[in-house]
Amino acid sequence: MNQGITRMINEIKRYKIGTYENFSDALSGEIESLGLNVALMGITGSGKSALIKTIFECLGFNSSAVTQDTAKEGTRKLDSFPLPGSQVTFYDTAGFFRLGKIEEGELFRIIYGLEKPGEDLTRDTTSAWKAMKGGVAAHKFEKPPIADQIHAVIWVMSAVDPRFEQGNYRENLAFVKHILNRESITIITVLTYDDEVAKKGNADDERKRLIKAAMEVTGSDKRNVFLIANSFSKPQDYPPIYKERVLQVVLKSLNCGELSVKMRQNKRETLKAQAQ
Ligand SMILES: Nc1nc2c(ncn2[C@@H]2O[C@H](COP(=O)(O)OP(=O)(O)OP(=O)(O)O)[C@@H](O)[C@H]2O)c(=O)[nH]1
Numbered sequence: 144m145n146q147g148i149t150r151m152i153n154e155i156k157r158y159k160i161g162t163y164e165n166f167s168d169a170l171s172g173e174i175e176s177l178g179l180n181v182a183l184m185g186i187t188g189s190g191k192s193a194l195i196k197t198i199f200e201c202l203g204f205n206s207s208a209v210t211q212d213t214a215k216e217g218t219r220k221l222d223s224f225p226l227p228g229s230q231v232t233f234y235d236t237a238g239f240f241r242l243g244k245i246e247e248g249e250l251f252r253i254i255y256g257l258e259k260p261g262e263d264l265t266r267d268t269t270s271a272w273k274a275m276k277g278g279v280a281a282h283k284f285e286k287p288p289i290a291d292q293i294h295a296v297i298w299v300m301s302a303v304d305p306r307f308e309q310g311n312y313r314e315n316l317a318f319v320k321h322i323l324n325r326e327s328i329t330i331i332t333v334l335t336y337d338d339e340v341a342k343k344g345n346a347d348d349e350r351k352r353l354i355k356a357a358m359e360v361t362g363s364d365k366r367n368v369f370l371i372a373n374s375f376s377k378p379q380d381y382p383p384i385y386k387e388r389v390l391q392v393v394l395k396s397l398n399c400g401e402l403s404v405k406m407r408q409n410k411r412e413t414l415k416a417q418a419q
């Protein structure tokens with residue numbers, strides 16, 4: 144196996160919080176109780192659940208452990224998938240993000256860890272959400288500890304679904320970007336279905352165009368956009384180029400997640416100091 148791939152697999156499988164950042168504003172005991180929480184988001188059918196399965200497979204885990212009973216009908220719950228031996232958990236979200244409509248309360252509940260894995264995603268608004276809409280500053284209401292919140296977001300879009308380039312998708316994403324930006328969460332963008340793009344005569348031009356369009360929609364930097372095909376055949380048949388990208392996506396989310404934790408802790412301590 145390619146050395147770079149082996150190195151990335153080891154780095155992810157042995158991941159411990161604090162590998163990339165020094166948490167100088169952490170409360171005593173806070174880091175010890177922390178694991179990194181990475182959520183996969185995007186519209187129904189974009190390939191979020193398939194990507195979690197692909198990630199586990201790329202790391203050499205048996206992916207049947209991450210196949211849901213509800214796979215055929217799409218994800219209905221918020222499901223959590225801790226990576227064995229590593230301090231990272233992936234959260235598979237239901238398609239709360241629909242074209243032309245976003246379940247704002249749901250997004251908020253997921254990001255702040257108010258939605259617990261295994262529960263059907265509820266669509267009612269919480270008091271915290273109401274307070275925020277009513278203009279109460281986010282730091283003034285009780286949010287769960289930073290440890291329970293989402294720290295990194297992988298935004299998944301199908302490269303063959305032209306809807307992501309349309310206006311209302313962009314408008315909805317602008318709201319998502321606003322919420323994530325406030326918590327210093329960088330969006331990592333994954334375009335799935337490259338196997339379908341590859342079948343097109345002008346595949347390379349189309350790939351360039353898609354990456355550019357994706358950057359415009361999610362606001363991701365070019366180095367945070369990844370074009371992949373999910374894995375559906377035998378793990379050993381999965382092309383190394385996709386494997387490398389999937390592992391890069393995971394490493395990026397660990398890096399970006401730690402940075403988000405650090406910045407939120409810094410913001411919290413700054414606000415505390417100001418209040419004194
Ligand atoms: N050809 C191809 N099919 C894919 C790819 N990724 C996902 N699919 C298929 O697309 C369908 C939807 O994939 P899911 O992973 O269930 O989508 P999801 O984003 O989890 O959808 P919800 O749970 O409904 O939000 C499934 O039939 C997958 O097999 C890909 O990269 N290439």
Ligand SMILES: [Mg+2]
Nearest residue numbers: 191192217218
């Ligand atoms: Mg799903």
